[in-house]
Amino acid sequence: MDAIDNLKAGFMEFRTSEFLKKSDIWDNLIENGQDPKIAVVACSDSRVDPGIMMNTDAGEIFVIRNVANLVPPHDEAGGYHGTSAALEFAVQHLKVEHIIVLGHAFCGGIHSLFGPRKTGVEGHFFIPPWMSIAEPAHRRVTATMPDAPEAEQVRACEKGAILVSLENLMSFSCIRRKVQDRTLSLHGWYVDMSKGTLSCYNPDSNQFELVS
Secondary structure, eight states, X not given: OOHHHHHHHHHHHHIIIIIHHTHHHHHHHHHHOOOOSEEEEEEOOXXXXXXXXXXXXXXXXXXXXXXXXXXXXXXXXXXXXXXXXXXXXXXXXXXXXXXXXXXXXXXXXXXXXXXXXXXXXXXXXXXXXXXXXXXXXXXXXXXXXXXSOHHHHXXXXXXXXXXXXXXXXXXXXXXXXXXXXXXXXXXXXXEETTTTEEEEEXXXXXXXXXXX
């Protein structure tokens, strides 16, 4: 069975198990629409699926995925703003109460910041400009821990990029207003798949603290 046939078979298995077993959930979602309380900005990395990792049901979280789980700063200039449009929909229309920026270890996008820059050549047209969003985190890491092994620097940058995205979320007036009104909360989470751990950012301690 090839990869595509595998997906088709997987859907049929889902249909005869989860879909039918939880038909009340699906019926409610179809009849009343989605009403998630949480939006998650996650990485496109195939190893980091928020629905699987957080064991959620359909309709429970609104997921926005992109390279390196980045949030760009607010920008009303022309162009295609997929992440910004999804955030606007989540906040203004779905009225989510929480936004989680979900970073992870071994992120290829973040690792690319530590290699040679190849902007404008085949395979590197869109990724480098997008990853420039995380450049403040990269600069902080290289300035504050220049002698650390690269792997340690990358892990620190993965967490730092989450903080950059949290800062960028506040550049959206609709988000900033709701945070100030305390109707919306922002969270930074970090998953290490090699250890099976989740750490959550605590602004009071300025640290990612392990969930146990």
